[in-house]
Amino acid sequence: MRLLLVEDDLELSRTLKMDLESAGYAVDTALEGEHGEFLGMTESYDAVILDLGLPKMPGLEILKRWRAAHNSIPVIVLTARDAWHEKVDGFKAGADDYLGKPFHVQELLARLQALLKRANQHNQIALNSEGVALNEEQQTVIVNDAQAINLTAIEFRLLRYFMLHQGQILSKAHLGEHIYEYASDPDSNVIEVYINRLRRIVGNDKIHTRRGQGYVFGQKP
Numbered sequence: 001m002r003l004l005l006v007e008d009d010l011e012l013s014r015t016l017k018m019d020l021e022s023a024g025y026a027v028d029t030a031l032e033g034e035h036g037e038f039l040g041m042t043e044s045y046d047a048v049i050l051d052l053g054l055p056k057m058p059g060l061e062i063l064k065r066w067r068a069a070h071n072s073i074p075v076i077v078l079t080a081r082d083a084w085h086e087k088v089d090g091f092k093a094g095a096d097d098y099l100g101k102p103f104h105v106q107e108l109l110a111r112l113q114a115l116l117k118r119a120n121q122h123n124q125i126a127l128n129s130e131g132v133a134l135n136e137e138q139q140t141v142i143v144n145d146a147q148a149i150n151l152t153a154i155e156f157r158l159l160r161y162f163m164l165h166q167g168q169i170l171s172k173a174h175l176g177e178h179i180y181e182y183a184s185d186p187d188s189n190v191i192e193v194y195i196n197r198l199r200r201i202v203g204n205d206k207i208h209t210r211r212g213q214g215y216v217f218g219q220k221p
């Protein structure tokens with residue numbers, strides 16, 4: 001899963017990016033509103049964490065522009081503590097959730113997980129199906145009730161993305177866009193290598209190849 005973090009507090013941006021990355025997300029950051037608005041319109045993200053008070057363009061304006069352009073990406077807004085009107089304005093502008101500053105990163109992670117599951121319409125079962133159970137906290141997987149296996153960061157990102165998009169054909173380019181950050185330029189052979197590693201862990205029959213199209217998790221071709 002690839003996230004966009006739009007936050008002008010440099011220190012908060014740095015620490016959040018690290019926390020989100022260690023929770024297995026690829027994270028792009030924007031430190032002001034115009035850049036954030038641009039990235040959200042032009043890049044492929046799975047969710048956005050959007051501060052409201054930003055230089056150059058306020059968070060609410062960004063959100064209104066995205067929604068006016070029918071960009072329905074899930075957005076969590078960061079509001080000032082106890083500023084109930086910011087929450088109301090945020091929801092009116094199209095926010096999916098909010099978090100009052102200061103917050104504990106664990107709460108942000110829990111809200112993100114819930115939001116991503118809702119957005120992908122699989123609820124709780126998404127990360128436990130086809131005999132594959134993914135533990136998002138520990139970044140481990142249990143296959144057919146055997147022992148838990150530790151996943152590397154990329155294996156975890158890839159498997160979580162597959163499990164939240166079961167039955168959909170996912171091309172290598174699409175997978176690359178949602179697993180890596182803006183600055184990195186993964187070549188498609190790398191994705192293939194990771195998919196083969198993942199197949200050795202979860203079983204060949206879980207990830208199917210569609211020739212010339214991509215890969216499908218959890219559905220017989």
Ligand code: CA
Binds near residue numbers: 009052
């Ligand atoms: Ca701010």
